Amino acid sequence: MANKLNQVLKLGILIFAATVIMAGSLPGHSARAADIPTTDFSFEQDLNGWMPVTDKDNGNDQDDRGSGFQVSSDSSTDGTHSVKMTDTKNSRAYGLESGKLSAAAGTTYIAYADVKSLSGESELHLRYYSDAGSLLDEAVAVAPVTGAWSPVQASMEAPAGTAYAAVLLYSDKINTGTAYWDRVRFTSSFTDLGVQVGGAAPLGSTFGNGANQDKIYSVVTGNANDLPVMQVIDADTESVATSVTLPADGARPTGVWATATATDGTVYLGAYTNGRMYKYVPGAAALTDLGQAIPGESYVYDLAAGRDGKVYGGTYNHAGFFQYDPASGFSQIGGMPVYAPPGRNISYTRALAYDAVHDVSYLAVGANASLVRYDHATGQMSDILPAAYSNITLAGAVEYEGDRVFVSIGGYIVVLRVDVQPDGSVKTTEEAAITGTTPRVSPARNGGVYLIQSGKLARYDIASATVTPIEETVPGRVQRFGWVTLEDQGDFPGETLVALCSTNNETYLMKYNPQNGAFRMARVEGSPRIPGAINSIGAGPDGSIYTSAYLTGGLGRYIPFAGDANDGQPEYVFAPINQIDKIESFNGKLYLGVYPGGQLYEYDPSQAWSPGTNPKLLIGTSGYDQDRPKAIAYGDNRVFMGTTGKTGALPGALSVYDYATGTTTVHKNIVTDQSIISLAYLDGTLYGGTTIRGGLESVPSQTEAKLFAYDPVAGVKTAEYSLPPTPSGKKLTAITELIPVDGKLWGFAEGYLFVFDPATAEFEYMEEKFADVTYPGGTYRDADLVSVAKDPENLYGTIGNKYLFKLNKASKEVTVLQSAGGADMLAADKDGNLYYRKDDTSLWRYSF
Known part of the structure; x- marks a missing residue:
């Protein structure tokens, strides 16, 4: 019966779609159409929306002699069709005009098209009209006769009185010729393309208790523009019962890692990057801002329920530890950092658990990992982390269940028994190290806890220290486990194990009933999308x-x-991918x-998104203490990646994947104690730029960034260069961009532009261009430079999350194109339009 029920319930499991097409409005953003589409822009719908324009030669000659317009499948650049325009008479003009497009006076617009001009002059017109339909002005671009497809564009500022614009494909009155036209586009010079990524994935999560034992409280993270939202999930209906936005008063929160439900049923949230605590009384319409847990701390990283309605919490930037008592408010416990062994870098109290029986807290601190047992009665602290794990930077989660400490660290869940000796000392026994796990374990029931191992549910028996797999796949990441007595006691009798999961950028529930094996995965309906x-x-x-x-x-x-x-x-949005x-x-x-x-990862956009296959993993460097990929380049049938070290570690690495052999080589610490954040391949040599910044919370040991050269065939670093001295003698700490330009390397180091000549191994130019862009301690990323074929005289770039600029290659003169609202990152499409981030969440396009 149990197996049959399990099979029936599995039929209700939602198959996880790899490609997610998002729907519905997101908080803080009204619907708008950024792109201004040209009807039937690629002529796949005959000539729908296009109007023929002809000059009948004052009515004297009505014979077109084969001139005209024809949708053709002979050649195209988008879809399967284009329009063929034939003009056989040098006394008559022919054209096709698009429908009217909304336009505003004072705004510069650009019209684009692909044209294959076989003979004669093919003209692209950008026309401006008044509200009454009068032609006010127009810009004209003439395409060269090449016999091959090429882009053509016309641009102009819309004159006073403009209400509409139109695109005209044209052969003038004295011309004869033949051309194919395709892919007609229209845009303004600056366009906000809006939100590109996002979702409804939960972070901090906690289960209710008492009358609210079937409720789950979880926060969907925010951003610089949108506040985080707490969702109250009904485990029975698998839907959001209510949503509550975190308050913006005081310092705005960005998101929430830390959550706990106190013994009195009150829900507490600990936020970042404002370091504040929020209280929610189930059923209330709003959250209460309790203020900063510890003044000056920016993250509350974890919370745990204590006795009598109290909660305990840990913070970052200085590894604080605190108590919140509803009767008396906040009180800091110990110093900052709460635990400070000599020679250790401690800035995180990243995770914690509370043992109510013994009045003891367990604190995962780091970046140099320790697991601290704190006795609230005596104030005694002991590091109980086994020595084998002391070289790992930080634990991800700590839970106290079944009289055991479960600490997630380095891809393991380590199970510890802690005994207090007669002399008051503490003895720690490692009972198990469970591999291939995600951080969380469930509350203990019947002598065991549940966890996720290798993507499947499993049970750990505390007495025997053994793991029993349960053949049920749980995609994504479990944020919290809980036990719930569901209303459906027929299919889910007694208590059911429920997990809140972050899966495919969505909120999911897992349900597993140990009595009959019933299992279910379901997407939570109504989760807020941010x-x-x-x-x-x-x-x-x-x-x-x-x-x-x-x-x-x-x-x-x-x-x-x-x-x-x-x-x-x-x-x-394609998911899942981190x-x-x-x-x-x-x-x-x-x-x-x-x-x-x-x-x-390598992804082939021409094939279906299929995690594990497409994209496929080429390189993994966690085993080399690497964490953040900041640079990628390709050359000599190899792909190269530059990374930063993991939290607390200084050395970065250059990794090389060789397609000929299918092997990876990782050069850790290729530049002493520096991260690799820019790469460029030029004429058989790979060049890399570094930053003195290592992994998070590491302290730089070096004082200046380096440029290095690497031979891909020999697999060795061949040279290392210091940047030229600055006029002030300041040493530059980060080379954030490298790009090959006309056989030389151009790059940025903080606000300085430099040009390096590989032939002479010398810097032939270096000058400060942005005095307000500086990073004394190094940085992970900053400047981006791109070149576009339609403008060979200039480069384009962003820097400092402040400026979009043009850089003349001959004079090195910089022209700022955009600064209001900032500009960060940069990429160019095949037409030479530039895309960058502005206002945190929006993709913008600059067209010229």
Whole structure:
């Protein structure tokens, strides 16, 4: 019966779609159409929306002599059709004009088209009309006769009185010739393309108790524009019962890692980056802001319920530990850091658990990992982490269940028994180290806890220290386990194990009943969707612009000039994939540098998204203490990745994947105690730029960034260069960009532009261009430079999350194009339009 029921329930499991097309408005963003579409822009619908324009030669000659317009499948650049325009008479003009497009006076617009001009002059006109339909002015561009497809564009500021614009494909009165036209586009010079990535994935999560034991309280993270939202999930209905936005008064919160339900049923949230605590009384309409837990701390990283309605919490930036008592408020416990062994770098109290029987807290601190047992009665502290794990930077979670401490660290869940000896000393016994796990374990029941191992549910028996697999797949990451007495006692009798999961950028529930084996995965209906802060931008080989989001990850896809009617939501998001820190494309593939673990994936956009297969993992560097991929380059049938060290570790690495052999080589510490954050391949040599910044919470040991050269065939570093001295003698700490330009390397180091000549191994130019861009302690990323074929005299760039600029290659003169609202990251589409991040969550396009 149990097996049959299990099979029936499995039929209700939602199959996890790899491609998620987001729908519905997101908080804080109204629907708008950023792209201005030209009807039937690629002539796949005959000539729908296009109007013929002809000059009948004053009525004297009515014979067209074969002139005219014909939708053709002979040749095209988009879809399967184009329009063929034939003009055989030098006394008559022929044209096709688009429908009227909304336009505003004072705004510069650009019209684009692909043209294959076989003979004569083929003209592209951008026309401006008044509200009454009068032609006010127009710009004209003439395409060269090449016999091959080439882009043509016309641009002009809309004159006073403009209400509409139109695009005209034209052969003038004295011309004869033949041309094919395709892919007609229209845009303003600056366009907000809106949200690209985001979702409804939960972070901090806690289960209710008492009358609310069937409720789960979870927070969907926010960004610089959108506040986090707490969702109250009904485990019975698998839907959101209510949503409550965190208050914006005081310092705005960005998100929530820390949650706990006190013994009195009150729910507490600990936020970042304002370090504040919030209280929620179930059934209330709003949260109460309790203020900063410890003044000056920016993160409350974890919370645990104590006795009598109290909660305990841990903080970052100085590894604080505190108590919140509803009767008396906050009180700091110990110093900051709460635990400070000599020679250890401690800035996080990252996770904690509370043992109510013995009045003891267990604190995971780091970045140099320790697990501290804190006795609240005596104030005694002991580091109980076994020595084998002391070289790991930080534990991810700590839980106290079944008289055992479960600490998630280095890909293990380590199970510890802690005994207090007669003399008051503490003895720790490691009973198990469970591999291939995600951090959380369930509350103990019947002598065991449940966890996720290798993507499947499993049970750990405390007495025998053994793991029993349960053949049920749980995709994504469990944020919290709980035991719930569900209303459906027929299918889920007694208590059911419920897990809140972050899966495919969505909120999911897992249900497993130990009595009958019933199992279910279900997407939670009604979860709030919040835009993701754009973390990387790259141009794909398919012409799309790809993005990823801070924390939530996912891969967003924007198809230029094909945006839908609502840019307040993503159009296409591919998931699951973790946070992507770098995106590049080579040889028809998209390369994705993924955090954590310093991973490099290869994705083929021409094939279906299929996690594990497409994208496929090429390089993983967590075993080399690497974490954040910040640079990718390609050359000599090899792909290269530059990374930063993990939390607390200084050395970065250069990793090389060789397609000929299918092998990976990792050069850790290729530049002493520095991270690799920029790469460029030029004439058989790979060049890399470094930063003195190591992993998070590491303290730099070096004082200046380096440029290095690497021989891919020999597999060795061949040279290392210091930058020229600055006029003030200041040493520059980060080379954030390298790009080959006309046989030389151009780059930025903080606000300085430099040009390096590989032939002479000398810096032939270096000058400060942005005095307000400086990073005394190094940085992970900053400047981006791109070149576009239509403007060979200039480079384009962003820097400091402040400026979009043009850089003249001959004079080295910089022209700032955009600064209001900032500009960060940069990629170019095949037409030379530039894409960058502005206002944290929005993708913007600059066209010229």
